[in-house]
Amino acid sequence: MSARDTRLKVVKFSKDFLLASRLLQVFAPFNKLFRFIYDFNMLTSWVHKHKKDPMLLNDFYKPVRHYDSRLNSFALIAEHYQFDRQPIVYLEFGVAAGGSFRWWMNKCTHPNSRFYGFDTFEGLPEVWGMYAKGDMSYDVPKVDDSRGRLIKGTFQDTLSGFLDEQGPALKQQRKLIHMDADLFSATLFALSQLYPYLSAGDVIIFDEFNVYGHEFKAFKYFTECFYIKLRPIAAQNNFYHAAFVVEK
Numbered sequence: 001m002s003a004r005d006t007r008l009k010v011v012k013f014s015k016d017f018l019l020a021s022r023l024l025q026v027f028a029p030f031n032k033l034f035r036f037i038y039d040f041n042m043l044t045s046w047v048h049k050h051k052k053d054p055m056l057l058n059d060f061y062k063p064v065r066h067y068d069s070r071l072n073s074f075a076l077i078a079e080h081y082q083f084d085r086q087p088i089v090y091l092e093f094g095v096a097a098g099g100s101f102r103w104w105m106n107k108c109t110h111p112n113s114r115f116y117g118f119d120t121f122e123g124l125p126e127v128w129g130m131y132a133k134g135d136m137s138y139d140v141p142k143v144d145d146s147r148g149r150l151i152k153g154t155f156q157d158t159l160s161g162f163l164d165e166q167g168p169a170l171k172q173q174r175k176l177i178h179m180d181a182d183l184f185s186a187t188l189f190a191l192s193q194l195y196p197y198l199s200a201g202d203v204i205i206f207d208e209f210n211v212y213g214h215e216f217k218a219f220k221y222f223t224e225c226f227y228i229k230l231r232p233i234a235a236q237n238n239f240y241h242a243a244f245v246v247e248k
């Protein structure tokens with residue numbers, strides 16, 4: 001038997017033994033801590049690898065965050081990629097009261113642009129950090145612009161129907177995707193569904209990118225599982241908000 005075969009045998013025996021004996025369960029009370037350390041280290045490594053990438057805007061590191069400064073990067077992105085001058089499809093995942101949805105509609109005035117917003121409008125479908133299930137619940141906002149449409153329900157229930165209807169046309173159109181659902185599950189689900197319709201040059205904005213166990217983790221799994229390259233183009237509030245261009 002070769003040395004490699006022996007090594008494989010030992011590895012298999014050890015794993016089966018750990019499974020049968022449940023030995024590692026003694027560490028189960030520390031699972032959350034281990035997961036925090038692992039996830040946070042993944043985020044830290046990513047940030048330090050990309051902090052000097054050329055971007056339209058990057059304020060890393062600053063000691064205090066200003067949430068509303070995300071509008072600076074929205075404006076820069078809109079102008080740099082001419083989203084305010086050409087027809088685009090804007091897809092927002094997580095609309096809540098419609099603040100960012102309205103901002104993008106007002107900014108992108110081309111008559112052939114289309115705006116789709118997805119939300120339960122019954123709040124978060126699960127706990128997110130200190131927010132409970134059902135927090136962020138709002139009435140469906142009024143959209144006084146025929147270019148916009150809001151789709152109520154979980155992404156898991158509504159997105160595939162929408163893509164069946166709009167998908168073939170979507171592939172050809174310039175897309176700006178705004179991921180603002182906060183949750184790992186919602187973000188990864190939406191990105192995975194959208195993957196077949198993404199083209200080079202599409203832009204994806206994450207509103208809570210540096211939340212290590214949620215949007216960042218979804219970004220990481222998505223890029224690793226779909227072999228897709230997303231290049232950072234803007235980062236604000238220490239990568240809390242981050243935007244990427246698809247380089248498929």
Ligand SMILES: C[S@@+](CC[C@H](N)C(=O)[O-])C[C@H]1O[C@@H](n2cnc3c(N)ncnc32)[C@H](O)[C@@H]1O
Pocket residue numbers: 093094095096097098099100101118119120121122123124125136137153154155156180181182183185186
């Ligand atoms: C932070 S709020 C969005 C804020 C909004 N984009 C803004 O900037 O004004 C997050 C929203 O994501 C929605 N959401 C989270 N997971 C979802 C899911 N799986 N399906 C539908 N909506 C979801 C919640 O209902 C909540 O309204």
